[in-house]
Each structure stands twice: as C-alpha cells, then as structure tokens.
Amino acid sequence: MLAWLGMMKYQVEVTTHAAYCFNVKGKIVPYFKDKGILLEELQAKHLQDFYLFVLNKYKITAHTAQKYHANIRQALQHAFRMDMIPSNPADKVDRPKKQQFNGSYYNIEELNQLFEVVKDDPLELGVYLAAFYGLRRSEIVGLKWSAISFQHQTISIRHTVTSISYEGKQIIVEKDRAKNKSSYRTLPLVPAFFELLKRLWEEQQQNRALFKDSYCYKYEEYIYVNKLGDRIKPGYITQHFPIVLQKHELKHIRFHELRHSCASLLLVNGVSLKEIQEWLGHSHYSTTANIYAHLDYNSKVSSAQVMSNTLQVPIKQKAPEPSQGQVQELVHS
Missing domain, CATH: 1.10.150.130 (Tyrosine recombinase, N-terminal domain)
Known part of the structure; x- marks a missing residue:
C-alpha cells in the first residue's frame, strides 16, 4: 500500500x-x-x-x-x-453500512445565546457566517473582499483555505475554487451582513493606519483577519470554539454543526431540501437528503394531511356503552 x-x-x-x-x-x-x-x-x-x-x-x-x-x-x-x-x-467484501447521520445542532434560542457571547470575540464573524449562510470553515477563512458586491448585495463562495497535516508538517492550502462545482455559489447579502462587512472594512482601514509597518499586508485581500492583519487560522476556529462554549456554559457542539443548525432552521421554516442543497453548496441532492431528511418532520405532517384529505379510511365505530337499565335487564334475564 x-x-x-x-x-x-x-x-x-x-x-x-x-x-x-x-x-x-x-x-x-x-x-x-x-x-x-x-x-x-x-x-x-x-x-x-x-x-x-x-x-x-x-x-x-x-x-x-x-x-x-x-x-x-x-x-x-x-x-x-x-x-x-x-x-x-x-x-x-461487504462494505460497512453507513449509519443515519444524527449530528447535534442549535435551535433558534441557542443560536441567539451564542451570538450574544461571541460579540467582539475573534470567532464572531465565523460563527455568524456558519450559522446564517451554512459556510464551511474553509469557506469562511477563504472569504475575500472581491467576493463581496456591496453594489449588487451578494456574497460569492469561490475560494477556500484549509489546514492539513502532511509529511510531518502543518501546512495551509489555498484554492481559488470551492470544494466542488456546486460549492461555488452566490448568495444574497442580507442587510445585517451588509452592515457587518462594511464595519469590518472600515476597521481594517483604521488598523492599517494605526499599526502602519507592524500591519501584515500579506492577507489584505481576505476578510477574516485580526487587528494586525494576520489571517485567522482554520485550526484556531476549531480549537477556540469549544472553549467559548464551555466558558459560557452553552451546549457542546462542533463548529461544523453550526452548518447543520443552519439547515435545521431552514427546514423548520418550510424551505425545501432542494433549496437547502443549493444554499449549502452540496454537490448532490442525495447528500442533503441523507444528512437532513430525518429532521424534515414538517413535510411528513403535510404529507399526512394530504393523505387524510384524499383518502377516507373506514373506521369502525366503537359500540355505545349499555345503560344501567340494560345491564340490570341482562343480569336478571
């Protein structure tokens, strides 16, 4: 081998x-x-x-x-x-059979709690992008200013940054493309993110002026950088996220499960699995269905209602209870 x-x-x-x-x-x-x-x-x-x-x-x-x-x-x-x-x-050989996915995720109340505790934390932007847009960690770290159109109010996912252990070294891999063809997607820039990204842009300009020669210009095209201009490392997100949860006594989930939280909220609010596939950038509909179909209870309720309205199932009525007089008559007969 x-x-x-x-x-x-x-x-x-x-x-x-x-x-x-x-x-x-x-x-x-x-x-x-x-x-x-x-x-x-x-x-x-x-x-x-x-x-x-x-x-x-x-x-x-x-x-x-x-x-x-x-x-x-x-x-x-x-x-x-x-x-x-x-x-x-x-x-x-019989391949091991894949089990149904049963990941953890946050509901709306838990997400709002999380949003509160990450304010002004280096994780803030990452948490927002993972929970709202369902972005992967590599897509968050790889997000560039060129992917944001303030004029057309869109955000495009087309660059990734990944950290891997290879031949005894930890290396960063940058790609000018997403995980697969479907991962390359353009999403609406909603007002909250429009304002957030404008604020981050202004802060970066201020930090460049403030730190001058100490500022790292190597990553100036990237959005997710610290005050000195260093790009946030993928590993930092993975390591720092559980620390934040534990510090504030929030339910433990993996950072990637914010993406699952995004999908579950979309399902709860009536968004179809096909639309969720496009939002998350899955290459195949089957991927989305295999991961999230068990959460789609609303569609099952709708299906049950349609069948109830369409088919009339004959239900045998329960016989009425005998009156006291009828009981006495049977006893003495």
Whole structure:
C-alpha cells in the first residue's frame, strides 16, 4: 500500500493525498504489518476482520471505515492491474453500512445565546457566517473582499483555505475554487451582513493606519483577519470554539454543526431540501437528503394531511356503552 500511496502523490491534490496518508499510515499498514499478512496471502476475510477491528477498537463511524475500504480497494486494484495478484479481494467484501447521520445542532434560542457571547470575540464573524449562510470553515477563512458586491448585495463562495497535516508538517492550502462545482455559489447579502462587512472594512482601514509597518499586508485581500492583519487560522476556529462554549456554559457542539443548525432552521421554516442543497453548496441532492431528511418532520405532517384529505379510511365505530337499565335487564334475564 505504501508503494500505491507514493504513486498517488502525483495524481491527486495535496489535501486528498494527506487524507490517504492519514488512513494508510495511521491504521491500515500498522494493522496488516502486525498481523504479518503479505499481499499475495491477502484474503477477503482478512479485510473483513480489519473493518470489524477498527470499528470496535477505535469506535470510528462506518463512514470512516468506508474510506479505509476505498483506499484498500484502489491500492489492490492497482496491484491487480500490475499482475501482482490474480484478483481483488476487496471486491468480495461487504462494505460497512453507513449509519443515519444524527449530528447535534442549535435551535433558534441557542443560536441567539451564542451570538450574544461571541460579540467582539475573534470567532464572531465565523460563527455568524456558519450559522446564517451554512459556510464551511474553509469557506469562511477563504472569504475575500472581491467576493463581496456591496453594489449588487451578494456574497460569492469561490475560494477556500484549509489546514492539513502532511509529511510531518502543518501546512495551509489555498484554492481559488470551492470544494466542488456546486460549492461555488452566490448568495444574497442580507442587510445585517451588509452592515457587518462594511464595519469590518472600515476597521481594517483604521488598523492599517494605526499599526502602519507592524500591519501584515500579506492577507489584505481576505476578510477574516485580526487587528494586525494576520489571517485567522482554520485550526484556531476549531480549537477556540469549544472553549467559548464551555466558558459560557452553552451546549457542546462542533463548529461544523453550526452548518447543520443552519439547515435545521431552514427546514423548520418550510424551505425545501432542494433549496437547502443549493444554499449549502452540496454537490448532490442525495447528500442533503441523507444528512437532513430525518429532521424534515414538517413535510411528513403535510404529507399526512394530504393523505387524510384524499383518502377516507373506514373506521369502525366503537359500540355505545349499555345503560344501567340494560345491564340490570341482562343480569336478571
């Protein structure tokens, strides 16, 4: 697998290769090396045992186990094409079944509480963008002033900034495109954000004048920067968010679950899953449906009402209770 991993370095993006390295070097190779199983000896049962092992020992999700399976199958397929093995044993394995997503999220009251406590905190902008627009962390950090049209009152998601651990180093990856084609989207700039972004623009101009040579101009095209002009790091958001929640005794959720909170509020207020897909930038409708369909109770109520109005189900009426006189008559007859 390490040979396949080295080959893939030149075929996929660095973020993808970093994920492959994490899976292969972290879990897959150590397991089979410890078992002493060689490539030519590998059987489908060995793979099935591996999936059960990581699911039970590390308590990973079936979704993560599926990623391991995808890496293993791809590596074995390469070995098969190179005539190193007669067949691909991964094709005989039952993939771990993905469980229904049951993430945590905030309701409207909890979000309003959160908005209060992050005022003037470096997290403020990130929390607002994640909760209102459902932006991913990489989209928030990657937001540039060129993506904001004050004239047309729009905000465009088209640049991302990601932090990854790769080859023993922590590196920042900037991309002039979003996660996928559907992630590239333009959304309305509502009045509250129009005013917020105008204020941030003015503050940045003031900070440049105030700090002069101490100001970092490297990230001047980015919106999410601190007072000295340094871009907020993706890792800072992830690390600082739970600290803020704990400090103010708010329910623990992950930062990414503000995105789920956004989706749940849209559903509660009658927005369709198709519209939510476009708002969040999911590449496929099935992704949105798989994640959020179980929250869509309103549509089930509407469906039940339609069926009730359409079909008349014959209900057998309960027989009336006998009167006291009828009871006495039956007793003495």
